[in-house]
Amino acid sequence: MSALSGCRVLDLGIVTAGAGAAAVLADLGAEVIKVESPTYRDPFRQWSADTRIDADAPVPPFFRATNRNKAGISVDLKSADGREIFLRLVEKSDFVIENFRRGVMVKLGLGYDVLRSRNAGIILASVASQGETGPDAHYVSFGSTLDAASGLAWLTGYPGEEPMVTGVDLNYPDQVTTIFAASLMMSALLARRAGKGGAHLDISQRELASYLIGEQFLAEPGAGSTRQGNRQAPYVLQDCFRCNDGVWLAASVRDDQRTALGRLVGEVAPTAAGLAGWCAERTSAQAMVALQSVGVASAPSLGGAAVLATRGLGWQDALLPMADGAFVKGFPFQLEHQPLEIRRDAPKLGNDTRDILARIAGYAGTEIDALIASGVVEQRSSGSDHMSASE
């Protein structure tokens, strides 16, 4: 039995923030139904300009990593029949999550008031770059746009130099929104179980990025609001230092370690320049052993491949291998008595349409046949498939 067994999520989420939040709930045992459309697919299915996206196309890595543990249906929400299918599913669900451009849900006739009219307790999570309201609500934004808009970029960068964004490969605001949105959805469920009704959650990624540097807003402008590089209290010295094997060694020195470090590097009062020169004369392994011997926190700055090679040496569940060896997103936390697990692979397009329409929405077989024939829904012709995770 899992923490969210018996719960159901209609997942209109796409890319990372919306789809990722739904995946957290799926990992906790909720039945998550990923809803795509014959006319609109999750952009993560587009791996390259040449990617084929049809019912039997292979599932690209980003989509697979984000959407495992979900069932998949394809319904044309722009049609009256498709809209009715979705609303019948809403009647039997606990959550709807979406991160479309603002206005899309209302334009589809699926705004919160409509959902609530079919299920008074429904919890709608609208995960928006800049929020549902405000003059920038329709601002097209990706993670690094929000780095800039939130103040995070203003504080990030080399000391005295220009601001920096976290870039397309990390897209930091999207990653953190995944966890935050999932936590709010579950908080809303707790509230509903306590008799406080359903809810519409207007979750702003930009505001989350600002919240994550919240204490800086309390400071006077110009004091703590300029770029500090790698400096960070309570450490008197913190930075990366290049060793003679080309590896950058990260080190964090406490005030009570100054004397011991000074003896190590040959300076009465150790400086960043002194430590840099000392590291440059040693391999990263030699430098790290010496620094660790005096208790100084130190570690090499690893690239992705090197990190993967350390699985089992301090981390295990953050990424998990599927049966074919490809890794998918794992879990940022674990429960001892109701452990999170990967139970199925990411769905191909329309993988479970017939099953979901029959089992949950109550459509007869002949009705589903007609919906498929008319193009309102898509069902993967070679049937459902499940690939389980490897150990």
Place this chain on the structure above:
Amino acid sequence: MQRPLSGLSIVETASDDCPPAVRLALAFAGRLAADLGAAVTVIETENDATFADLPPMIGGTSAVRGFLMAGKTICRVPAAARRATAERAAANSRALLTDADDPSARNAASRGIRGLVSLAGGGHPAGQSNSEFTLMALGGLLDLLGDPAREPLKIAGSQLAYTAGMALFTGLVAAMLGKERETVRVNLLETAVWLNWKSVAAPSWGVPVPVRQGKAAEWQVIRCADGYLALVYRDPDWATLKALVADPVLEEPRFQKRIERKQHAGEVAAIVEKALMRYTRAQVRDIALARRLPIGPVWNLAELAQEPHSVARGMLQPVPGFDRPAPRLPVLWNGGALAPDAALPEPAQAAVAGGA
């Protein structure tokens, strides 16, 4: 009506040797719970107030302490009494949040929910000293930011610790929906790898592993008339961006397909910067909004306090003991903000059922 977690009591504490990054994670989880209405009690020792000396300092008070302890009840006890006090409080609460090495967590194992945080998980070399920064290094996060010829950079603030705190809170809420008794485990190294999933999983997909590219990055900061912009665009935006910039160089064949354009990203950025240098950030914001381009102005924190979108959404709220406001919990619940001690906003009455 009360806030979502009203009625739930949570104890937040830490052992004497709790690493700073773990303490930050615990406090961030407690802050989230408090914002959502839980009664969070912090058990700390009399002569060692949590984060008391952690900058930035405002008039002798730590802004970190002010921000992370907002909405909580602080219970200060002699050092020798901390553990017993925490155990007693936990026995009467729904959950205990502490570091994995805290002895008070052991007795709490038989009652309620425990949320335990550590720096790293099983298999990590015993006795190895770590900080939030070194764990970011081990998780690959430093390798993604900065100039490739210079030291790798961290994201500003305490992002890894705060994200771990958010993971802890998420696990805590899940546990509250499940069984009566549960232990939630989070470690910062696991969190770092989870954030960096694209890079770490890349070898298993047979694709190149991303590395930091500095001024050769596809998305980067460029200058404008009164500050900086984040140059952000996807392949479908390329035609619109070219039209805005109106430089014939961008029509050259080497810029038309993304895979080649990425190899010339620095050159693209320089051309775009030259074209946008005549505009202020506010002007670029208007242009980007109108043309649906994801280019974003880089605002500083003082500007954000006055910026129209922040103001319209009431992004900032007062923090006791401080003159300046700080960001509120980043959600509008049924259209309203969740301020401490405020009622849970009710959904507006539906005017008409049915679609647009």
